[in-house]
Amino acid sequence: MLGSDFELYTKNLNNARVVFGASVIVGDDNFQNIINSCFTFVDKSMLIKEFIESLDFVSLILRPRRFGKSTNLSMLNYFFKIPYSQEENISNSRLFEKLKISTEKEIIQKHFAQYPVIYISLKDLNAVTWDKMVEKLRILLAKIYREHRYLIDNLYSDEQKKYQKILNEDSTELQLSFSLQKLSMYLQQYYKKQCIVLVDEYDSPMEHAYNKGYYEIANNFFKNMFSSLLKNNSENIAKAMLVGILRITKSGFLSKLNNITIYSFHQENHKDSSPLYLDKFEFTSDEVELLLSLRKNLQINNVQSWYNGYISGESIHLYNPWSIIRLLSCGTLRTYWTDTGSTQILEKYLWKASSSFKESVEKLLKGESIINIKIQDDLQYSHLNKNQDLAIWILLYYTGYLAINSKNHLFIPNDEVRSEWYRWVVNVPFFTKGVTIESMLNCLLNENLDSFKKEFAQVITDTFLFYNVKGFYSEKNVEFVYYAFYLGMFVNARNRGFTIFSNRESGYGKYNITIFSESNGYEIAIIIEFKVIKKNKNLVDMVCKELDQIEKKKYRAGLHKDIKKLFKLEIIFEGKKFYVLGCLLHKTDEGIWISD
Structure with a gap:
């Protein structure tokens, strides 16, 4: 195992903790692999405490792509899930030994390895047609059912047949849409405990469906799937966390859920409570300062100019984690995050906007901020078809190409993102x-x-x-x-x-x-x-x-x-x-x- 002989050590700065390993890892978002292979890890384990202590039934975390969402969900999975053996239980407990959450003895005692978990990632559900996406769904859900194959012996014969159809990738669309709800019921009956649901990149299928022209049929399917799983199913579900980029609740497949709490960058601080998850999905200034001890040639001011600029909860300044990890690996200040994803939707509509929109782009490129634009919590794809400027601003914000400051003004967060704006300008057809x-x-x-x-x-x-x-x-x-x-x-x-x-x-x-x-x-x-x-x-x-x-x-x-x-x-x-x-x-x- 890579780095298995390396002795992990920790450094702390204010509320920040970094577990230093043999090297940094790029592209692996599996929490177990990162810890067991002795890779450097920024400790975000207090996310577990916030998730447990929140009163939310469903938490929806919205962050741009490659902002630590998948790694955090993987961490939650390894913390909560009931192990199949005592050996697995010991192995999973060791993953958290050097992390902050290990000091929360009551949480460890009551919640570690205590829940059946439904953990699903929708990030690979991309297909040119709806039929092709359904094929991928059958494969994905068969994989999840296979992980819990032990449930079959505990089911009635008719339930066994339905379970087997999912395993054989032979289910109808209707059976697929209720498959997760059925699985939550089977797990609860087996363990006599409610499930925790973790969904990674919940909105990814809808982006692909929109791009390929089958948005409505996909929206109806996932609306049925998630409403059956997360609405009126509290006897089987204890809590859920969904992560993604865009909120598509009012007009999209989460529209039937009335028990969901949204956590985006622009949460406002309230006197009686502090918003959750403000610094749990990106790197804080203290965390970056600790990490830069690995690269003595890099100056914090230069790193800040290139990758800082995102603001959470009105005052917490955050760095793009993907770019920081790549920077530590390569040692050169350059674009990393902007090279990793498609901007197909953005570029499709950016230059069809109004004259006032283009004037605002001019201001942004000059380093100015844009006022009088209120970022709504919901994106309706139909607004993009109508070339509504507000829909484009919302898309730019949620995808990370704009940030909001304490005055609710939009601005380009850093030099790396600014370079992408320049590319868009230069690449007008x-x-x-x-x-x-x-x-x-x-x-x-x-x-x-x-x-x-x-x-x-x-x-x-x-x-x-x-x-x-x-x-x-x-x-x-x-x-x-x-x-x-x-x-x-x-x-x-x-x-x-x-x-x-x-x-x-x-x-x-x-x-x-x-x-x-x-x-x-x-x-x-x-x-x-x-x-x-x-x-x-x-x-x-x-x-x-x-x-x-x-x-x-x-x-x-x-x-x-x-x-x-x-x-x-x-x-x-x-x-x-x-x-x-x-x-x-x-x-x-x-x-x-x-x-x-």
């Missing part, structure tokens, strides 16, 4: 076909207007095809181009040390983008305007008039004194046509601007 904002920016910096025109023409075609807009070029459709173009410019210019400003003067018809450098040696500044004009106007006269406005409107205001060149572009939309016109100005030694 037209950026992936050989034409990139970076290359267009290079054209402008190199004063190559002809190349810019060609690449921008490709941008226009691909963008409008992507948005499937009707009416082709119009004031509203130009808005799509502008925001995608501006945000891409913002990301690339900012990453290269430029300052960039945007000023929408009125309606959708006129925009200013100003790009200039203060420190990286570039002597050129760029000003871009978007315009929508009516047909039959004299473009030459209009462009000359607009270019003359450089002096009158003081476009140069705020530019660095070392700027020697000013590239002024007009991007004009007229009906189904567009024009890119430019003018390059030089500043003389006397400080006078003249055009080429």
Whole structure:
């Protein structure tokens, strides 16, 4: 066994405890494997105490992916489940010897190894059709029934037949939907004790069902399964904990449950009670400080900037645990968590949102927070189909791409997540076909207007095809181009040390983008305007008039004194046509601007 000769040791800092092992483990969320293989473990065992002492019948824990949910549920399973033998009982008790919960003698005496447990993970229930998902469900439930095969001899003959059908993966959908409720009844009858139910990634099947187009039928099935298990079944169930990413109770398959308590990041502190589980699924600052003793080359300030930023219960600052573990393994500050999951739903709807949504994205990328958005406790997938901005904000928050501060303002939590936002901006569809904002920016910096025109023409075609807009070029459709173009410019210019400003003067018809450098040696500044004009106007006269406005409107205001060149572009939309016109100005030694 890996590390079996290593002697575990513990370190404490305030309320934090870390059990240090031979190395850290990446990707294994089995609590028994982590402890027995002598891997370093952040002690979250007081979760057990909070779970036992809570008055909740069903606790629903909502956290982003890879935030410690599966490991914690595995820990609960090994703590509560009745062992099959005395040897297993001793083995399981040793798992908790160095953890905080071992000091809670009354809890150990009354609750350790005292419950039949139904422990199920739905994370692998992904399928292209509902029939395929049902096949996977039959396999999963057969596995769970097989773990309790000893129950068969205690059942009546008709019950034995039903049990055997689940084992043989030969059950109907209706039998599947009641299989967990039946199992809880069989376990209670056998042990004369109520069960504890633990469900990992309870919402994962619904995400796949939504993506593949069979959401309604899946929703109805799981609604029956969970209501039969957790509603009006208290004679068989003592407590339950479900963990996942999104709350889909009001509109989804938990809608029939009226005995469920939700625990998300944004729980509010109350005078008479403290919310549960605030620091049990992520790493606290003290825990990270203890862990960084394994990597002397890493500075806490840099680690904080990259992976901190999540706030629980209004005041507890937390780190992304997956990224911290990967950081300890690799030793390099880089993206880890954002490389591990699909953002299919997010990217599908992000760029179909309203203009105000895109303006808010601009603020987020500048490091500002967003106000006046109240995160609701429930997500309705139908709202995404209607392109409702609020549904997108809710999805971004619950999936970890935004956090909420003590003032209930939304913000991007850290540099790692910010890099994913930049990727979304740069990967707007037209950026992936050989034409990139970076290359267009290079054209402008190199004063190559002809190349810019060609690449921008490709941008226009691909963008409008992507948005499937009707009416082709119009004031509203130009808005799509502008925001995608501006945000891409913002990301690339900012990453290269430029300052960039945007000023929408009125309606959708006129925009200013100003790009200039203060420190990286570039002597050129760029000003871009978007315009929508009516047909039959004299473009030459209009462009000359607009270019003359450089002096009158003081476009140069705020530019660095070392700027020697000013590239002024007009991007004009007229009906189904567009024009890119430019003018390059030089500043003389006397400080006078003249055009080429």
